[in-house]
Amino acid sequence: MPNVNDIHASAAGRLLIGGDLPVQRMGFGAMRLPSRTWDGPPHDPVNARAVLRRAVELGVDHIDTAAFYFYKDLAANDFIREALHPYPEDLVIATKVGPDRDRDHNWLTPADPAKLKADVHRNLRRLGRDRLDLVYLRFHADEGPGNGRFEALAELREEGLIRHLGVSNATPEQLAEAQSVAPVTAVQNKFSPVDRGADAVAMVELCARQGIAFVPFYPLGGTGAPHIEGLRRVAERHGATAAQVGLAWSLSVSPAVLAIPGTSSLDHLEENIAAAALRLDAADLAELSGT
Template identity: 40%
Template sequence: MTTQAESRPAAASGTFALGGDLPVHRLGYGAMQITGPGVWGDPKDPDEAVRLLRRAVELGITFIDTADSYGPFVSETLIRQALRPYAEDLVIATKGGLTRPGPGDWLPVGRPEYLRQQLELSLRHLGVDRIDLYQLHRIDPKVPLADQLGELALLQKEGKIRHIGVSEVNRAQLEQARKIVDIVSVQNLYNLANRSAEDVLDYAEANDIAFIPWFPMATGELARPGGPLDTFARDDASPSQLALAWLLRRSPVIVPIPGTSSVAHLEENTAAATIELTDDEFAALSAVSSPAPEKTGGRRFRLPKLTRG
């Protein structure tokens, strides 16, 4: 008999309620990689991208994060093609505020009229009347933050946005944003190897704000052959799965969104939700991620065999 953990492993990651009223399984999917090189244009195999998105939902993923700038609009359009009509428990989050001059280029634009235009386009491309979570992709330093978030607040009052989030902000900016509008999520670079946003995460946890780490598996030197994550890996837990399991254990407000264009990698990533780190395992991983290798004396750290829930 196939258990729920086997058929819908994302459910094992637990649940977080965005804004207190929009529950999602904590292990989600980031849809940036279902585009062409440089996050530009169509993917090499659009049919495979559609298959991947449908497989994500089959695996129990109920939170998919995208942005108008992915493609641009390619990711949103593929999500509509693959998943509409959307399951009742599926939350599609998107972002606006970065324009794309070309492949690999990203430019913040936070003018209120631009944000309104992009929100309207996202509604059309996703095929919805309201965006459940709309995030300011970057703060435009040329436009007052009150104007940028104020426009999103107006769109929220118009019923076109349910909840509002921000991306790549420091703690002071997050505090400032919350004085303008209710912020339910923050999306920052954060992973086992790069925890520069630790203070933002702590603030988010203290205020019940979802913390969505992008690039959650960028483990760098930790996953190199002979490195800590490589050393800790076992037959039932790869380095990338350990990195995701650590994030899920790190804080109950963390909602990781590992991205991939491969169904096999998607299944591997989602299986990380079933890995339970003990207190000792979590402490050991946390300890080796911070010091530089020379400060550890070059010694190798070991963990007991990891277990699955």
């Protein structure tokens, strides 16, 4: 693994979202910045802003966030604006709409078209942007884009407030329904060394065939480095950590994959970005797949 002076997100290569929006394949997820879990405890705002600035220093140009990433008065979108505005010209900020929480942290019913539009404007205000680079409609269970939900986002795209549209937590059927309304350039679904069932793999392959970016959420299973024996053995061979091997594995699955590991720790941030340079060989991949 490289030393800290050689760590850079560009080691993972680049991908074009929608054919015209270049990003490094190693990005950053902002969910963990306000708090460790949805219910706390809170993280230090000064440290959160330092993590964001360091991520950009290390070449990250793709940050994934959402207005519902907050804990009490601490919000990921506020940290992003405070740490990075005025933004670098090449910085891509992606956000999600659909779910929402009240100030008591109770999850609310999925947003209707009017609420989705209001949430996009809320993201624009809190981030201090005139246009959002990428907005995902996040689904719950088997709900579809119907009832004007994806159409509402497509209207904002036509108005110039959104550059690209994506879907999250989506099935192939939901993706196809959204595509009947407007182009979909990214899919954000659960996928990791511990969540790689046939349906998940099929979605990665579908995205690759269609030129759609696939952005795994919970790239390490959602609980830190997963305790998989194969990960440990491969990590030992490379002088890496299990978390780094897990991230390198996700990037090796398909050139369509964009990684967005999140953390509130500067040390873990550098560890994650260093995984961009980790190359797994055929024997590593076979061991990780259990074959």
